[in-house]
Amino acid sequence: MSARVGVVTFPGSLDDRDAARAVRLAGGEPVGLWHDDAALGQVDAVFLPGGFSYGDALRCGAIARFSQVMDTVKAAAAQGMPVLGVCNGFQVLCESHLLPGALVRNAHLRYRNRPARLRVETSRTAWTRLYEPGAEVVFPAKHGEGRYVADEAVLDRLEEEGRVVFRYLDNPNGSMRDIAGVTNEAGNVVGLMPHPEHAVDELTGPSNDGLGIVASVLAHLTGAADTSGVSR
Amino acid sequence: MARVVVDVMLKSEILDPQGEAVLGALPRLGVNDVSSVRIGKRVEIEFDENAQNVEEQSRVIADQLLANPVIENFSVTVERSPIEGA
Numbered sequence: 379m380s381a382r383v384g385v386v387t388f389p390g391s392l393d394d395r396d397a398a399r400a401v402r403l404a405g406g407e408p409v410g411l412w413h414d415d416a417a418l419g420q421v422d423a424v425f426l427p428g429g430f431s432y433g434d435a436l437r438c439g440a441i442a443r444f445s446q447v448m449d450t451v452k453a454a455a456a457q458g459m460p461v462l463g464v465c466n467g468f469q470v471l472c473e474s475h476l477l478p479g480a481l482v483r484n485a486h487l488r489y490r491n492r493p494a495r496l497r498v499e500t501s502r503t504a505w506t507r508l509y510e511p512g513a514e515v516v517f518p519a520k521h522g523e524g525r526y527v528a529d530e531a532v533l534d535r536l537e538e539e540g541r542v543v544f545r546y547l548d549n550p551n552g553s554m555r556d557i558a559g560v561t562n563e564a565g566n567v568v569g570l571m572p573h574p575e576h577a578v579d580e581l582t583g584p585s586n587d588g589l590g591i592v593a594s595v596l597a598h599l600t601g602a603a604d605t606s607g608v609s610r
Numbered sequence: 611m612a613r614v615v616v617d618v619m620l621k622s623e624i625l626d627p628q629g630e631a632v633l634g635a636l637p638r639l640g641v642n643d644v645s646s647v648r649i650g651k652r653v654e655i656e657f658d659e660n661a662q663n664v665e666e667q668s669r670v671i672a673d674q675l676l677a678n679p680v681i682e683n684f685s686v687t688v689e690r691s692p693i694e695g696a
Contacts, residue, residue, distance in 0.1 A: 436675070436676070437678055440675065440678070444675075472680070473678065478680075479680060480678055480680040480681045482620075482624065482681060483627055483628065484627070485625060485627050486627070487627045487628065487631060525625075527624055527680075527681060528680065529623070529680075552625070
């Protein structure tokens with residue numbers, strides 16, 4: 379039985395279908411979740427997709443944080459359930475305090491829409507365990523508010539604890555320390571701005587590097603990677 | 611009726627590219643003696659007639675929703691309505 383990955387649709391989500399497709403292509407079973415669902419059903423992991431939840435009113439992700447589904451996601455994340463936030467999903471995770479820092483307007487004020495080269499900095503998360511640390515991947519980036527900021531002490535701690543998960547090779551937005559994605563202390567919650575779910579086949583994306591994200595969480599859920607996946 | 615104004619500003623250490631863009635446009639207006647422009651938000655809240663603890667509630671609203679303490683500071687100003695003050 380394949381693992382069930384819940385994909386949340388907020389009002390204004392755009393990438394929920396691509397996220398579900400990525401889950402399917404990587405061998406998981408996508409399960410649609412709605413923003414006012416009070417229960418996660420029988421999902422094993424949650425994917426918060428990109429888009430403009432609640433029209434990005436006030437700040438990106440600020441309103442979604444108060445949605446019914448996020449109460450449940452927060453509780454599940456605290457119990458160790460893998461949660462991934464991509465783009466607006468990353469913004470929601472930061473606004474919900476599941477991840478440190480914040481995502482603010484790109485330094486050059488322009489919307490950035492092009493493939494981003496990233497380095498996977500750690501395989502010690504539920505969502506990256508099948509990647510070789512230091513591996514380079516290409517995921518499409520498309521955002522106007524993707525500049526990662528946090529105070530210096532927080533950034534230092536993230537670096538020391540190995541919680542910077544993805545770093546830009548060509549920083550597209552002015553993110554501090556080229557950070558494209560981070561994880562929580564336990565490694566089950568990961569957020570990143572570029573879109574792995576748009577990089578799942580060569581026909582429609584710049585690479586299929588994104589398949590490893592869902593494959594990693596599937597391996598994490600079955601424990602398979604403990605013996606076969608992560609090569610060091 | 612109490613009217614509350616919440617001002618939200620990016621912290622000084624956070625780059626404000628909007629402010630920078632405005633600063634960059636000022637010379638084209640002929641203004642050359644401005645050294646910094648920072649842009650924030652002003653939020654006006656009107657409470658019901660009988661609302662209690664208006665300032666306290668406003669602080670909760672500002673801290674939990676209107677501002678993101680990671681990147682922003684806020685200030686809360688309670689304005690009494692003219693009738694009440696008369």
